[in-house]
Amino acid sequence: MITTGFALAGVLALAACSDAPAAENDDASAQEQSAEAGAESPEQGADGEQPELPEADTSDVPEVVAEVNGEEITGEDFTVLYESQFQQMAMESQMTGEEPDQDQLKEQTLESMIGNELLLQDAEDEGYEASEEEIDALIADAAETAGMGSSEEFIEAYEEQGMDEEQLTEDAESQVLINQVLAQLEVPEPSEEELRETYDEAVAAQEGAEGAEGAEGAEGEEAAEGEEAAEIPPFDEVRDDLEADATDQARNEAALDHVEDLRAEADVQTHL
Template sequence: MSKKLLTSFALAGVLLGVAGCGDAPEEGADGAETENPADAEQGAEGDGGAEGEAGPEGEMPEPDTSDIPEVVAEVNGEELSGEEFTTLYENQFQQMAMQSQMSGEEVDEDALKEQSLESMIANELLIQDAEDAGFEAGEDDVEELLETTAETGGMESVEDLIQAYEEQGMSEEKLREDAHDQVLIDQRLEDLDVEEPSEEELRDYYDEASAQQAPEGAEGEEAEMPEFEEVRDELEQELTTQKQNEAAQAHVEDLREDADVETHL
């Protein structure tokens, strides 16, 4: 299962976001997202905070974190810190601010804070669920994720990733803790029962894509949709990811219903 399948579950997003803050090419959390989640599901309508309003042309807005408490939520007795929330929120805000510059719409800070908080809650629920189910994240698993994260961020080594993380004021220990948690989440989501797309579903998916095909190509010529067999593998991968997303979202919703969650934001 793709590590970016739920872009709102942003542990990996934070890691990759930090990776992009170094000298590496500025790719999003999903190598483009940001997926993201991504993929960005955050609304860009409404009024932002006093510090989040667009400044002079070319100047990036700053997020308002003045109202973030020391503990933003408790999930089954586990506290979620305001410090970690701020890191996540600032990362998401930066991505949304870049999008808002292109769209001309202000970032809705209240909505983004709510989404960031729900991301943290979902992460904690999945981590607890993974541990309860007996999943473990070994050192090799953590190192593999860090190597993938560094590569996706355009870095040559994990050491470069650690340096970029430290330049953002976060320690190597925290980086590895985040990676450990992300491995647990990935393992739990990969264990979800997801049916493979049927031939009928793939045909329907292809027909929908064909119907949405632009009538003209870039040169004004009629755009041609490849034959089904030519794109079957790609369609199967996309539809499988879609099913995985839906299964993961449903699982988190089930965990949320049974959890003791108290928020303070």
């Protein structure tokens, strides 16, 4: 919810388009490995060709999908975000063989947009402001995430999607404000005991996986040898990474709790 809100729906759509070739390459690599192992992927047909990706169904999206304290969330904004989310899920479905649940994804997308609107309204109530430098920095980060060389290149691609630079700037400004709200939330620091517990669980999980592979015979032994090369480093070497992950998770939970508090006092009407 924090990083895929409606404020940067256009950014997400572009990122999804930019990531598509890489995803296709990953699929091709996975299919090649599967063929070498003598197995056929569940979604691959007898002729070896990939089926076409399913299409997002937006026929039931109204002009206004929700109202949050009187502020409308338009069906147009919803469709941009939903289609980008659906594209990612559809590509994942090629690997799993499971059809995307569009109803569930629409509900999740709408809840994400409502949560971001609540956070944006909270930022405005608190008097937060987004500077030009912060907006430019966010757009530059989005350009890098989308694999583009510069903000200018990113803006051009954004406009090719039928949107304009002014809208991108407004969306980026909204996201900066939301980020300011999230930065003010109290996030507890993980204890040394919690970090140790997380590390021990990771080590135990790897040992269990290696044991299962070893029981499969010669092929299992070869796989186990491959896993050994990627053995988890000592605790001291990964402690900072564990702490960063735990802090990110705590920040996400704090954000969700804050949205729940805001929603409990808000007037939210949905029309989807």
